[in-house]
Amino acid sequence: MSRIKKLLMVVVALLLLAVGGLYLYKDAAVRSGVIASGDQVLGADSTTLDSASLDxxxxxxxxxxxxxxxPEGxxxxxxxxxxxxxxxxxLGSLLARRIVVPSIALDGVELLVESVIDLDGPRLNLLTIRDQLRSSRVKNAEENSASSGQRFVIESLTVSDxxxxGLMTIPGGGSWPIDLDVPTFEIRDIGKKQKGVLLAEVVGIILVAMIDKAIDMIESDGSDKLKIAGDIRRGLKFFNRGLKESGLDPKLGKKLLDDAIQKGLGDLLKKKKKDR
Structure with missing residues (x-):
């Protein structure tokens, strides 16, 4: 057998091994990439994924x-x-530097709402996370221009179901259970203007869009249930920005906050009901 034939056989064997390895470990590689991107925008160990399957x-x-x-707290x-x-x-797109994804369908997403009032002040988890994501997007956008990693363009993203x-509590306004269905919505041309964005930035864009929809629904639901249209927006601002910018009376808000910390929000609400 000639040396050329032997060389060709070695090259073919290496290619087969490479393709076989890619096929064998493709799902694990995708899973690791998704987890890493989620952790990049939300912090270390923030993302878990049961399985990924790439055809x-x-x-x-x-x-x-x-x-x-x-987040902590x-x-x-x-x-x-x-x-x-x-x-x-x-497959051809996966091998390119810019991956164009015609469509993504997210089905059965659950966002869990939690409000907290403690020594650190009033907080709502979705608002905390949205602020964190927006800060990460600025950082990721700067890294996007300098990075040589794969970029993504999402032509259509549909979120359904x-x-x-959760449980929503507005200081001075009351408390009510949250159980809302957000209508199906679509986001188009993610990353198109930038000619592709990093996967971490895609994750941030999608999460912010879903949280925005959720906050709109919470505002509407709270206004209907508590019959205080307009105060819900100030209440949410109270969670996000504090007493000064919330529009609530500072003395009333400070007293509510102190009482909630010392006695617990549940006891406070029971007392208010007895007083009526």
């Missing part, structure tokens, strides 16, 4: 069991959980 020849990607942790372990994600993508659940 190289069928042009599809499925993610199952995605959960995102609440909240009791619930997660603020986000999702049953499944289906992505339409081609988005549920917002």
């Amino acid at each position: 190289l020849f069928g042009g599809g990607l499925a993610l199952r069991g995605l959960k995102l942790k609440n 909240y009791q619930q372990p997660h603020f986000f959980q999702l049953g499944g994600i289906d992505v339409d993508v081609s 988005l549920k917002v659940m």
